[in-house]
Amino acid sequence: MEIRDFRKDTKKQLNDIKSEMISVNQKIAEAEVRIEKMEDRVQNLEQVLNKVIKVVHQQENKLLDHEGRSRRENLRIYNVPEGAEGSSMMDFVEKLLWDTLEINPTAELDIEGAHQALAPRPAGDRQDKPRSIIVKFLRYKVKEEILRRAWEKKKVFLNGRLIYFDQDYPPAVLQRRKEYAEAKRVLKQKNIRFHTPFPAKLRVFYEDGTRLYQTAEEATMDMKDRGLPVSVIIPKESLAEQLSQGRFIL
Known part of the structure; x- marks a missing residue:
């Protein structure tokens, strides 16, 4: 009698566990579907944000050019x-x-x-x-x-x-030109001729030829490679780069 009751209880417990497992598996499957849909939505949003960032960047450049012309x-x-x-x-x-x-x-x-x-x-x-x-x-x-x-x-x-x-210069251009301060300081110390074309570039007249840098990061990296005692400026991540790394915060 006791063995029969034990078997009956065990069978009931196994059936309950089985039912719970089925329920859990169903919930997991539903969650996976929702996650997949969410991932698709996030991917679509990232694509839209990338396009928006590009448009904003283009408009900023146009406004900067317009402001520069007005000055x-x-x-x-x-x-x-x-x-x-x-x-x-x-x-x-x-x-x-x-x-x-x-x-x-x-x-x-x-x-x-x-x-x-x-x-x-x-x-x-x-x-x-x-x-x-x-x-x-x-x-x-x-x-x-x-x-x-x-x-x-x-x-x-x-x-x-x-x-x-x-x-x-417009404030945005002035800020970008200020970023060359470290590079210009070293060039002056070494008596290397340079000038800064509009809007924010750096042309350096080295003995082996002339280099035109588009950014302070590019300038300091190349100057370092040439053996000049300059601190390399680390490029700032763009919004698009932050977005691709999952670090973009609205």
Whole structure:
């Protein structure tokens, strides 16, 4: 009797286990189907995001080019002390250009406007880092002539203070150009001639030929290979690369 009851209980337990296994297998199968569908959706979303990222990148480049063109007639003057302009920025800039670049006072500079960069006025220990002055000319050729004279002089002083002239680059271009600071520092130390074509490239005149770098990462890597004591800049991952590695976060 006891053996019969034991067998009956065992059979019931096995049947229960079997039923549970069947239920679990069904749930696993359903989960696998849902996961497969989800993976398909994720893959489709990644493809769409990649296309969106490419379109956004193209639009950013177009906007950057448009902004750069809108600044063609502008130049920036750096390191002029705050308040040096007095009551008229236009009159101050004209006199500064005539005096420091030895331009004929009768020459028509055709300055349309001049103002300090839109940033908070430096205070305290930041007084030594004055805001730049943006000068807009009516004619692009006049601006280019001003820059040519400034660059030919190499060092321009205003009341004993070194000032600098440069193109008025969009902020995004200016940031990319700043990334070459380490490379330019080493090139200057080694007396290797270079210049930085628009928008943010670096042309270096080596003894064995000229190299044009498209990015600071490319420049520092090649300079390192040439034996120059430069710190290699690690490229930043693009959104597309982050997405492919599964690290893209919205």
